[in-house]
Amino acid sequence: MTRIVQSLAEISAPYDALFCDLWGCLHNGVAAFPAAVAALQDFRAKGGRVVLLTNAPRPAKYVIATLDRLGVPRDAWDLVVSSGDAAQDAMFAGAVGRKLWHLGPAKDNGFFEEVPEAWQGQPGVTRVPLEEAEGIVCTGPFDELNEVPEDYRPRFLLAKTRGLPLLCANPDIVVDMGETRIYCAGALAALYEEMGGEALYFGKPHPPVYDLARRRLAALGVAEDARILAIGDGVNTDVAGAAGEGIDALFVTGGLAADQFGPDVEAPDAELLDTWLAARQQAPQFAIGHLR
Known part of the structure; x- marks a missing residue:
């Protein structure tokens, strides 16, 4: 049974680091x-170390800039490691080839433009139209506030027919931006696989x-x-990845x-929580309403 706690400090003493x-x-x-x-x-x-481990489809440099803008002080973390970092290495x-169609918003251009030190001087990649591509790099919808995965079915049909592999730089399905729920690259990759295409994943929960x-x-x-x-x-x-x-x-x-867990967000109902987790075959050691 998952133990519900009131604060991180209540359970953190045995741990050396956080993801x-x-x-x-x-x-x-x-x-x-x-x-x-x-x-x-x-x-x-x-004395603990904090790794901010995110499925953001951008290199850590750009994630850090966003954290600064949102008011996350730098003394709250030691490292930022992103899905974008891991996916960049693979790209x-x-x-997925060298001539790539980028499916994603302009804010993710750094995925291509910020070449990691390990890849300086090595063969690069070129962004091309879908019709000329050897593969797809998906960092999210072009218009994440207004588009849904089904909008991409016609283009995915062409890509699948041509046998293009899709590199998913963010396995998340959705995130909440304030009060607005938006689709992520994971939702697009799931549709592509459902249609018979091949998708490769590099963020959580993948190794x-x-x-x-x-x-x-x-x-x-x-x-x-x-x-x-x-x-x-x-x-x-996060939970499935930790288990793996x-x-x-x-x-x-x-x-x-x-x-899903009752009317008080800060006090999740234990019975509802256990039932919900069991239906998803997950059993995290701990749960908390909000991190505090």
């Missing part, structure tokens, strides 16, 4: 959550992004056998599934 999600846990796309910031600052003040390695986070933690001097706690509001990403990595998880119930 903390961003959207829905630390901010809502509009502003930072002060209580969550304070919880991470407290964990670091006690420059040629996982590459966790491997990258562990390597970067090790570079900070954190031991390989360090105890890690994953924090997130995505049952199919053999690490404990703190499920934030007040995020994407806030309407």
Whole structure:
């Protein structure tokens, strides 16, 4: 049974590091959550390391700029590791070809323009129209506020017919931007697979992004056998990913599934929570209304 807690400090003592999600846990796309910031600052003040592990489809540099804009202070974290980082490595390695159609908003152009140091001087990639592409890089809808996955069915039919693989830079299905729910690259990749296309994933819950986070933690001097706690509001990403990595998880119930656990977001109903998790075959060690 998942234990419901009132604060991170209540359970954090045995852990050396956190893998903390961003959207829905630390901010809502509009502003930072002060209580969550304070919880991470407290964990670091006690000697722990905080990795902000996000399915954002952009390199960490751009994620950090967003965090600064949203008011997340830099003393709340040690590292930012993004799905974009892991997916970028795969793209420059040629996982879906060298001539690529970019499906995503202009804000994600840094995925192509910010070449990692390891790939400087190596074969590059070129963005081309769909009709000329060898593969697809999907970072989200072109217009995330107004489009839905079904809008892309005709283009996906062409891509599938041509046998184009799709690199999904963000496995999330949806996120909440303030009060608005928007579709992410994961929803588009799911439709492509449903239509018979091939999709490759590099963010949570898939191993590459966790491997990258562990390597970067090790570079900070954190031991390989360090105890890690994953924090997130995505049952199919944060919770499932933690289970796959053999690490404990703190499920934030007040995020994407806030309407499932009773009227008080800060006090999720234990029976409703256990039933909901069992239906999804997940059993995180802990749950909390909002990170604090």
